[in-house]
Amino acid sequence: xxxxxxxxxxxxxxxxxxxxxxxxxxxxxxxxxxxxxxxxxxxxxxxxxxxxxxxxxxxxxxxxxxxxxxxxxxxxxxxxxxxxxxxxxxxxxxxxxxxxxxxxxxxxxxxxxxxxxxxxxxxxxxxxxxxxxxxxxxxxxxxxxxxxxxxxx
Numbered sequence: 001x002x003x004x005x006x007x008x009x010x011x012x013x014x015x016x017x018x019x020x021x022x023x024x025x026x027x028x029x030x031x032x033x034x035x036x037x038x039x040x041x042x043x044x045x046x047x048x049x050x051x052x053x054x055x056x057x058x059x060x061x062x063x064x065x066x067x068x069x070x071x072x073x074x075x076x077x078x079x080x081x082x083x084x085x086x087x088x089x090x091x092x093x094x095x096x097x098x099x100x101x102x103x104x105x106x107x108x109x110x111x112x113x114x115x116x117x118x119x120x121x122x123x124x125x126x127x128x129x130x131x132x133x134x135x136x137x138x139x140x141x142x143x144x145x146x147x148x149x150x151x152x153x
Contacts, residue, residue: 005069012065019058023146026051042126049133057091060084089144097136101129127147 030048034040040048064084108118108125123126 009066010068012062015086016058016062019054023051023058027055027084042129043105045129046098046102048130050095050102053091053095053098057095059086060088063089084146086147089151090140091146093140093144094136097140103133105129 027048030040030044030051033044033050062147105125108122111118113119
């Protein structure tokens with residue numbers, strides 16, 4: 001059992017480092033562009049939000065898995081990993097929302113349909129993004145609130 005934990009932690013560490021490089025580079029490039037030009041495109045805002053949410057999601061998963069892997073070694077004395085459940089659920093849901101909005105944004109910008117609702121959405125998608133982001137934050141929070149009961153148990 002102990003070698004399996006070590007192998008799992010090594011794989012988790014490699015994934016963690018890869019995620020730091022991937023999301024960190026995306027965040028740094030977009031933030032430096034924002035500082036330089038004082039403006040970001042809608043797509044860059046979505047990518048930055050997605051990068052930040054998955055950056056923190058990866059840290060939460062990493063910490064959670066370390067506590068979970070060490071709990072048998074500590075003879076069940078370490079139940080801290082349960083406290084990360086709500087945060088993990090929230091960040092996971094939020095990352096999925098941001099990835100969905102990125103897909104919707106690209107679909108609306110690339111596709112050419114003559115349907116009136118689609119044309120209206122195509123013209124206003126950039127202006128709707130702040131409302132869609134706030135809705136995503138609230139929906140993610142509301143859908144994850146039932147998981148907060150798991151923490152108390």
